Amino acid sequence: MPINRTAPEPTIARLAIYVRTLRLARVEGVETLSSADIEARTGINSGQVRKDLSYFGEFGKPGLGYAVLPLYQRLARIMRLDREQTVMIVGAGNMGTALAGYSGLHESGFRLAAIYDNNFSKIGWRIWDLEILDIERMPDLNATMGVRIGIITTPATAAQPVADQLVRSGVRVILNFAPTRVATPRDVIVRNVDLTQELQILCFYLPESLLSEDAV
Amino acid sequence: MPINRTAPEPTIARLAIYVRTLRLARVEGVETLSSADIEARTGINSGQVRKDLSYFGEFGKPGLGYAVLPLYQRLARIMRLDREQTVMIVGAGNMGTALAGYSGLHESGFRLAAIYDNNFSKIGWRIWDLEILDIERMPDLNATMGVRIGIITTPATAAQPVADQLVRSGVRVILNFAPTRVATPRDVIVRNVDLTQELQILCFYLPESLLSEDAV
DNA sequence: TAGATTGTTAATCGATTAACAATC
DNA sequence: TAGATTGTTAATCGATTAACAATC
Numbered sequence: 001m002p003i004n005r006t007a008p009e010p011t012i013a014r015l016a017i018y019v020r021t022l023r024l025a026r027v028e029g030v031e032t033l034s035s036a037d038i039e040a041r042t043g044i045n046s047g048q049v050r051k052d053l054s055y056f057g058e059f060g061k062p063g064l065g066y067a068v069l070p071l072y073q074r075l076a077r078i079m080r081l082d083r084e085q086t087v088m089i090v091g092a093g094n095m096g097t098a099l100a101g102y103s104g105l106h107e108s109g110f111r112l113a114a115i116y117d118n119n120f121s122k123i124g125w126r127i128w129d130l131e132i133l134d135i136e137r138m139p140d141l142n143a144t145m146g147v148r149i150g151i152i153t154t155p156a157t158a159a160q161p162v163a164d165q166l167v168r169s170g171v172r173v174i175l176n177f178a179p180t181r182v183a184t185p186r187d188v189i190v191r192n193v194d195l196t197q198e199l200q201i202l203c204f205y206l207p208e209s210l211l212s213e214d215a216v
Numbered sequence: 217m218p219i220n221r222t223a224p225e226p227t228i229a230r231l232a233i234y235v236r237t238l239r240l241a242r243v244e245g246v247e248t249l250s251s252a253d254i255e256a257r258t259g260i261n262s263g264q265v266r267k268d269l270s271y272f273g274e275f276g277k278p279g280l281g282y283a284v285l286p287l288y289q290r291l292a293r294i295m296r297l298d299r300e301q302t303v304m305i306v307g308a309g310n311m312g313t314a315l316a317g318y319s320g321l322h323e324s325g326f327r328l329a330a331i332y333d334n335n336f337s338k339i340g341w342r343i344w345d346l347e348i349l350d351i352e353r354m355p356d357l358n359a360t361m362g363v364r365i366g367i368i369t370t371p372a373t374a375a376q377p378v379a380d381q382l383v384r385s386g387v388r389v390i391l392n393f394a395p396t397r398v399a400t401p402r403d404v405i406v407r408n409v410d411l412t413q414e415l416q417i418l419c420f421y422l423p424e425s426l427l428s429e430d431a432v
Numbered sequence: 433t434a435g436a437t438t439g440t441t442a443a444t445c446g447a448t449t450a451a452c453a454a455t456c
Numbered sequence: 457t458a459g460a461t462t463g464t465t466a467a468t469c470g471a472t473t474a475a476c477a478a479t480c
Contacts, residue, residue: 196321199326203297
């Protein structure tokens with residue numbers, strides 16, 4: 001029963017997929033899944049599934065597979081998804097507003113605790129029942145709220161100062177939608193979601209682009 | 217001067233970053249960048265930069281580096297970013313509406329040509345000046361519009377039939393925001409952006425979660 | 433020319449897949 | 457028990473980094 005030190009990051013990403021898959025299987029009334037069953041549902045190689053799980057313990061029974069409910073519970077606990085997690089959004093523009101209203105957030109066990117902006121024409125207004133707060137008040141307010149997950153939905157130019165403010169306020173992990181990298185202390189984890197980059201990558205794969213530029 | 221057959225996908229993702237970096241450098245009036253300069257601006261190892269570029273040609277001069285404008289133009293062409301690309305959105309919910317209003321789309325050279333939904337209470341209404349269209353009309357309408365990039369912003373349950381409809385309508389690449397995989401013909405490329413998965417991955421990295429569950 | 437930097441090859445690193453003894 | 461499937465080790469694969477001859 002190995003203790004997890006550092007499972008590879010791709011393993012953690014797949015763990016989230018397993019949790020979702022197991023929850024769905026539970027709803028369907030399925031009580032046991034083999035790694036081959038999980039492969040059928042997720043497309044993730046069955047050996048990969050077993051390898052991923054082995055970073056965290058021995059959850060299966062040879063010849064039988066994995067009991068859905070206990071595995072779900074243990075993985076959810078490992079991922080800290082066994083409790084409601086609170087998040088805050090900085091940037092009450094299009095993306096921030098959409099995210100605030102995104103039902104998947106709640107369905108996945110997240111609660112939006114606050115939304116901040118620096119624009120006085122926005123501060124004080126409400127988005128889906130939540131008042132837009134002055135970003136200057138974040139350190140003070142978050143001393144009480146204790147939110148540790150921050151979401152940046154500002155323009156690129158504001159991302160770095162916002163990240164600094166989040167760190168100052170006690171946030172430990174950041175989901176950054178601004179199309180720029182932000183620098184943080186080493187113990188603060190940042191994941192970047194760059195929508196236009198995703199579209200640009202797809203453009204490359206448009207049929208004709210598979211040729212070299214010279215060959216076009 | 218090697219012809220590109222298949223550069224690794226991570227290379228393509230970085231290419232998009234180089235394009236953005238070069239455009240910015242141009243605005244700043246910088247005329248030349250070495251691979252070390254690009255590393256300083258992007259955090260991408262200078263050897264990696266040279267390797268990535270070498271998949272597509274020889275763009276630099278030993279001892280001097282890369283001329284910003286020509287490299288920008290050539291990479292933009294390779295990525296098909298030298299022309300306006302049209303996209304369509306399916307799903308006029310929170311995410312679809314936000315994306316439709318996202319200024320970064322236009323700033324990155326994309327034009328939103330259409331937005332579809334299957335909900336009769338939404339069809340006919342306008343989002344940011346664009347009429348919400350009946351998804352049933354997509355194959356017909358797109359025969360004229362010729363949009364090849366589709367964006368799925370529906371609930372998970374609708375994602376697969378929507379993907380099928382997109383493929384039927386001539387779309388070749390898909391950006392999928394629904395938290396589920398979609399199956400497509402092999403020549404249709406899908407990229408998945410799963411916002412709640414990103415948050416769940418971050419949860420794992422919250423300080424206390426670095427221990428194994430047993431050790432907590 | 434001398435110094436700088438490319439393009440590319442070789443070495444390293446890390447993650448995925450295959451294979452199989454252990455075991456339910 | 458016999459068949460099925462785990463957990464893990466070894467083999468493979470692919471991407472990143474280091475190093476350096478070529479050359480501006």
